[in-house]
Amino acid sequence: MPNAVDPVQEIAELRALLAEREAELAVARAELTGARLRIEQYKAQLAQLRRMQFGRSSEKLDSQIRQLELMLEDLEEGEAARTAPAAQREPDRPRRERRQPMRRPLPDHLPREEIVHHPGSVCPACGGTHFSKLGEDVTEVLEKIPARLKVIRHIRPKLSCRSCERIVQAPAPDLPIEKGRPGPGLVANVVVGKYLDGLPLYRQSAILAREGVDVERATLADWVGHVAWWVMPLAEMIGAHVMAAPVIHTDDTPIAVLAPGNGKTKTGRLWAYVLDERPWQGSRAPAAAYRFSPDRKGERPRDHLAGFRGVIQADAYSGYEALARSAAERPGRGPPQLLHAACWAHAGANFTMCSRDQVADCRGGADADRRDLRDRARD
Numbered sequence: 001m002p003n004a005v006d007p008v009q010e011i012a013e014l015r016a017l018l019a020e021r022e023a024e025l026a027v028a029r030a031e032l033t034g035a036r037l038r039i040e041q042y043k044a045q046l047a048q049l050r051r052m053q054f055g056r057s058s059e060k061l062d063s064q065i066r067q068l069e070l071m072l073e074d075l076e077e078g079e080a081a082r083t084a085p086a087a088q089r090e091p092d093r094p095r096r097e098r099r100q101p102m103r104r105p106l107p108d109h110l111p112r113e114e115i116v117h118h119p120g121s122v123c124p125a126c127g128g129t130h131f132s133k134l135g136e137d138v139t140e141v142l143e144k145i146p147a148r149l150k151v152i153r154h155i156r157p158k159l160s161c162r163s164c165e166r167i168v169q170a171p172a173p174d175l176p177i178e179k180g181r182p183g184p185g186l187v188a189n190v191v192v193g194k195y196l197d198g199l200p201l202y203r204q205s206a207i208l209a210r211e212g213v214d215v216e217r218a219t220l221a222d223w224v225g226h227v228a229w230w231v232m233p234l235a236e237m238i239g240a241h242v243m244a245a246p247v248i249h250t251d252d253t254p255i256a257v258l259a260p261g262n263g264k265t266k267t268g269r270l271w272a273y274v275l276d277e278r279p280w281q282g283s284r285a286p287a288a289a290y291r292f293s294p295d296r297k298g299e300r301p302r303d304h305l306a307g308f309r310g311v312i313q314a315d316a317y318s319g320y321e322a323l324a325r326s327a328a329e330r331p332g333r334g335p336p337q338l339l340h341a342a343c344w345a346h347a348g349a350n351f352t353m354c355s356r357d358q359v360a361d362c363r364g365g366a367d368a369d370r371r372d373l374r375d376r377a378r379d
Contacts, residue, residue, distance in 0.1 A: 106140050149211055152183060177226050190220055191227050239289040242275045246310040247341075249274040252296065252317070269293045271304060298322050305338065313341040 122129055159168045176187045193199040199207075201220040208215050242248060250273045257268040271291040277284050293300040298319035305312065305323065314320045324340035 106142055110142075147189070149186075149208075149213055176230065177223060180223075180226075182223055187223050187227060190223055194224065235289070238287050239273075241285075242273050242287050242289045243305075243308045245275045245277075245284055247275075247277075248308070248310065248312055249276070250301070250312055250314045250320075252301075255292075257294070266294070269296050269300065271301065273304065309337045311339045311341050313343060315343055 123131075154173050156170045156172065160166070161168060176182065176184050182190075190201075190204055193204055194201060201217045201224070204220060205215055205217045250271065252269045252271045254267050255270045256265040259266045269292070271293065273289045273291070274286075275284060275288070276286040278286060291300075291304050296319075301317075301319045302323055312320060312323075320340050323338055
């Protein structure tokens with residue numbers, strides 16, 4: 001007679017088997033998430049390496065790199081959200097080791113605020129009140145204090161001289177905008193937000209409105225215009241410093257520009273002229289000058305480089321070639337005043353863009369040359 005199976009024991013065995021399978025499934029899911037993270041990291045690194053290798057042609061990869069970085073952020077945030085609650089609920093359960101970002105110490109230049117958490121003046125075990133300090137544990141947390149708006153009142157008392165009845169008053173302070181309300185810190189914050197952080201003026205206007213200060217977008221635009229007027233002499237000095245160097249690097253990049261009237265955008269060009277002698281321990285300070293143009297006509301770099309004398313290192317844009325050619329075609333006027341040094345990175349990009357048929361032709365020609373040399377050696 002077969003042995004009777006204890007249902008209670010069978011249920012317990014099934015539950016244990018189910019728990020084991022669930023644990024294995026959790027480990028497999030964690031490994032899959034880690035593999036996805038590594039794949040996306042490799043993709044982002046590959047795209048960045050391609051951009052570094054192929055120079056200007058890699059501008060097409062910028063949007064792909066940004067998308068990959070966003071995907072990485074989503075995966076990392078999801079992994080943190082999945083593992084953090086489990087770690088809090090089950091602190092003693094062993095977890096799969098995964099590579100964690102290295103925690104660097106907080107910078108020393110940041111101000112420190114100390115908050116002392118006293119355990120109390122009475123011992124919870126015996127009720128005693130006499131303690132001796134053994135040491136302390138310090139935990140540093142990085143915190144951010146949101147920016148605050150405040151009103152600074154410049155008060156200039158008027159004084160009357162009792163001897164000569166003359167009225168004396170201190171001069172008005174210099175402000176970024178004459179008869180305007182913004183201080184230099186607020187104006188600088190608006191400009192940095194627009195040009196470095198990518199915050200349009202209408203969004204900055206909404207941010208100020210949340211703090212109870214109504215500043216129209218047109219007013220912010222007027223502030224930015226005043227800042228442009230203030231920094232124009234500095235920009236001209238930087239440009240003169242760059243153009244006085246014997247060797248500069250230049251390139252242009254497309255930029256979307258609003259086309260007033262039709263509600264669309266058109267493609268403009270932002271030209272960069274860079275001076276950097278640090279790789280060969282030069283004496284000139286590194287600097288970069290930027291110029292904007294609505295198109296990419298050859299007359300644009302010609303106007304920008306009108307006063308330059310030396311070597312420009314750039315891609316194979318025909319405008320640069322025309323400049324060097326016109327400078328070389330100066331019979332009886334001495335050596336050319338402008339030389340074009342081509343970029344090896346852009347030259348290599350041209351080889352990588354060969355079609356499969358072109359590569360096959362090159363390979364076939366090389367094989368034919370080798371066969372011809374072999375036949376000659378045999379004869």
